[in-house]
Amino acid sequence: MLKAVVGHSNDPDSLPAITEVLEQCEQALAGTEPQAGVLFAAIDFDHALILQEIHQKYPEIQLIGGTTDGEISSVLGFEQDSLTLILFSADKITFRTGIGVGISQDLPKAIATALEQATLGHQESIELCLTVPDSLTTSGVLVLESLNKALEQTFGKKVAVFGGMTADQWEFQQNYQFCGTKVYSDAIPILLISGEILFAHGIASGWYPIGKKGVVTKADLNVVYEIDHKPALDFYHYYLDGLAPSQEYPLAVFDTEDVDYYIRASSGTYDVQTGSITFFGDVPEGAIVQITETTQDRILAASKASMEQALAKYPGKEPVAALYFSCASRKQILGSRTKEEYTLTQTCLTNSLPSCGFYTNGEISPLPQQTNSCYHNETFITLLLGES
Amino acid sequence: MELERLEIPDTPDTLIRVQQLEKENRILKKKLERSEKTCLELEQTNQRKEALLRKIIQELEDSQKEVEEKRQLEITLGELKQTQSQLINAEKMSSLGQLVAGVAHEINNPVNFIHGNISHIQNYSQSLLELIHLYQQYYPNPALTIQEKAEEIDLEFLQSDLLKVLGSMKLGTDRIRQIVLSLRNFSRMDESDFKPVDIHEGLDSTLLILQHRLKSKSSEIQVVRHYGNLPKIECYPGQLNQVFMNILSNALDAIEEQNNTLPAQGKNHNLGAITISTSVISLDNTDWAEIAIADNGLGIPEAIREKIFNPFFTTKPIGKGTGMGMAISYQIITKKHNGNLICTSTPGIGTQFVVRIPVHQSACRL
Numbered sequence A: 001m002l003k004a005v006v007g008h009s010n011d012p013d014s015l016p017a018i019t020e021v022l023e024q025c026e027q028a029l030a031g032t033e034p035q036a037g038v039l040f041a042a043i044d045f046d047h048a049l050i051l052q053e054i055h056q057k058y059p060e061i062q063l064i065g066g067t068t069d070g071e072i073s074s075v076l077g078f079e080q081d082s083l084t085l086i087l088f089s090a091d092k093i094t095f096r097t098g099i100g101v102g103i104s105q106d107l108p109k110a111i112a113t114a115l116e117q118a119t120l121g122h123q124e125s126i127e128l129c130l131t132v133p134d135s136l137t138t139s140g141v142l143v144l145e146s147l148n149k150a151l152e153q154t155f156g157k158k159v160a161v162f163g164g165m166t167a168d169q170w171e172f173q174q175n176y177q178f179c180g181t182k183v184y185s186d187a188i189p190i191l192l193i194s195g196e197i198l199f200a201h202g203i204a205s206g207w208y209p210i211g212k213k214g215v216v217t218k219a220d221l222n223v224v225y226e227i228d229h230k231p232a233l234d235f236y237h238y239y240l241d242g243l244a245p246s247q248e249y250p251l252a253v254f255d256t257e258d259v260d261y262y263i264r265a266s267s268g269t270y271d272v273q274t275g276s277i278t279f280f281g282d283v284p285e286g287a288i289v290q291i292t293e294t295t296q297d298r299i300l301a302a303s304k305a306s307m308e309q310a311l312a313k314y315p316g317k318e319p320v321a322a323l324y325f326s327c328a329s330r331k332q333i334l335g336s337r338t339k340e341e342y343t344l345t346q347t348c349l350t351n352s353l354p355s356c357g358f359y360t361n362g363e364i365s366p367l368p369q370q371t372n373s374c375y376h377n378e379t380f381i382t383l384l385l386g387e388s
Numbered sequence B: 001m002e003l004e005r006l007e008i009p010d011t012p013d014t015l016i017r018v019q020q021l022e023k024e025n026r027i028l029k030k031k032l033e034r035s036e037k038t039c040l041e042l043e044q045t046n047q048r049k050e051a052l053l054r055k056i057i058q059e060l061e062d063s064q065k066e067v068e069e070k071r072q073l074e075i076t077l078g079e080l081k082q083t084q085s086q087l088i089n090a091e092k093m094s095s096l097g098q099l100v101a102g103v104a105h106e107i108n109n110p111v112n113f114i115h116g117n118i119s120h121i122q123n124y125s126q127s128l129l130e131l132i133h134l135y136q137q138y139y140p141n142p143a144l145t146i147q148e149k150a151e152e153i154d155l156e157f158l159q160s161d162l163l164k165v166l167g168s169m170k171l172g173t174d175r176i177r178q179i180v181l182s183l184r185n186f187s188r189m190d191e192s193d194f195k196p197v198d199i200h201e202g203l204d205s206t207l208l209i210l211q212h213r214l215k216s217k218s219s220e221i222q223v224v225r226h227y228g229n230l231p232k233i234e235c236y237p238g239q240l241n242q243v244f245m246n247i248l249s250n251a252l253d254a255i256e257e258q259n260n261t262l263p264a265q266g267k268n269h270n271l272g273a274i275t276i277s278t279s280v281i282s283l284d285n286t287d288w289a290e291i292a293i294a295d296n297g298l299g300i301p302e303a304i305r306e307k308i309f310n311p312f313f314t315t316k317p318i319g320k321g322t323g324m325g326m327a328i329s330y331q332i333i334t335k336k337h338n339g340n341l342i343c344t345s346t347p348g349i350g351t352q353f354v355v356r357i358p359v360h361q362s363a364c365r366l
């Protein structure tokens, strides 16, 4: 039987925080041994110490995690500067971690290494992949493309990937990834899950295009140089009255003259000299773009919709746990109403559900009706987990 | 109250409480640190939102202005088209007027010359006939050659017919003089000021000019005149005649077209008719001359009725209609005469145009 427990502490000191988290988990586990865990930690903690403490308690644990821009759990709801850990124990489900480093240098190699490690020890076919890659050293789209390809090559089928890119509280300087007892950056930790796992997910954003459309006339992967043959920065400056582009005002990207669009947020990096803007995901040349905008109510309505979607699709009787990946921009706009995101998802549930999540610099999940995972911005992703 | 220094007992309970207080303290400190940063970030987010909305509002205003400018352009275009039609009108009128006036002038002299001399010929002939009578009276048996000549030329008949022929020649020249007068009347477009004129005269001249179309070989079109008791109307007579001309030729076209569409057997039964009624009516303390011209032609379909006053709108084949007739007429009546021109029509039954102009133009110039 799959069991999930959650610990969450808002103590800013690393040792008391992890001690509190582990106490909560231990109590909820009631004697069962956890096989795997996912850790979300604010940037200011002593992460190495925390990982050590966890392993001291559970030496065999398969653990991944990373730094965040806010944490969510069924214990404290939404918190900032906190530490939250979800632990899984199951007898018919296998969890294995892997880590790939230097994703900005050799992404395929990093992913191959991580997969090799995480594949060991599985008896049954891989059902699910969780990951929390670095958000600042390479393009999220590239990471997902490579990972999807590698997964398909290794396992001969598409594997659903979920997760979020690690964050650093809107500083966009340095973020960290965890695997086992080690703290990394420029890395991709993955957790492969096989066996009798059941899952379903929901995804929704709440951002809508506004203003004039432009055509991307010069771009290289996730760096946009020109829109309508003018510096990309001009496009933003025009609407933001000279203010710099930021994640809360992402671009809607229309592939063709379609009504459907996906969203690309600026990473906060831009170049005044060339007028280029760096995005968290790739924006193809020729794409039609438009600035998007939202309101707090629209964001919150989307969070709820995400949970409703996931519940409606859940194949089993009742989910055992939930993971949330919410975009840091949502928090940026919601301000003190950020806590309502979690509270609203709970209004869809009849029973309490152990859950854990974080505010990320880029969400990862398939689109509602697909298995191929992609990289998203500005969304709220709900992943429900259970056992068949 | 005196503050006492508390001795904290070292029990596990208090230890936990102290730990909790310490933790809360740490959290508060962290929250304080963070709140400033959060505040700043929210401010920036807000600033961006404000800027974005301001820009969007501006864009909306701009596009509204564009719409307004477009409307202005459309109005200007409409005015331009009207000016153009007026220019064409002036051009058309002046060249037509000049031609008509020229022709009338050229014909006028020889006709008057002929007309004047016919009276002389009548007198001379009368005298000659009287002389012949006297000869016949005093020489009842003239020489054989004279008798033969008298028979050859049928003197009897010649005597009775000569004056009749001269009488009809006089009628003919009278008629030519009348037409020339009409032409000159019709082309009175040089007049630059309002003139009180008899509208009926204008209508009659116009009908006279259109005579050839009223009485063609294949059909005859009846003209019914219900002329009321009209005073002299202040107008530009030449221009007003042009309006009658346009309305009447359209009526003739419409009747002809109606006849062409009728089956052959019906031809005799459908008699084309144009009815002209004039009257004075009083509206808003002003006397108006009302001239209604109705035909029993093919009528105007509802869908195009409001277009007929547009410049260049025509349903007639290329070369026949320019589509300017009604546009010009409308300008002349509404703009030049402060009147109105109304069209009512029932397809298959006929059409009526009502021209209304003030009897006194001074009443309109306030």
Ligand SMILES: Nc1ncnc2c1ncn2[C@@H]1O[C@H](COP(=O)(O)OP(=O)(O)OP(=O)(O)O)[C@@H](O)[C@H]1O
Binding pocket: B246, B250, B251, B254, B295, B297, B298, B299, B300, B308, B309, B313, B314, B315, B316, B320, B321, B322, B323, B324, B325, B326, B327, B351
């Ligand atoms: N009495 C009428 N009966 C039916 N249709 C009419 C009548 N008077 C005008 N029309 C319609 O209005 C149109 C416009 O008339 P208008 O006199 O302006 O132009 P036109 O007769 O076509 O050309 P022109 O410039 O040579 O007069 C005509 O083509 C005809 O379709």
Ligand SMILES: [Mg+2]
Binding pocket: B246, B249, B250, B321, B325, B326
């Ligand atoms: Mg006409």
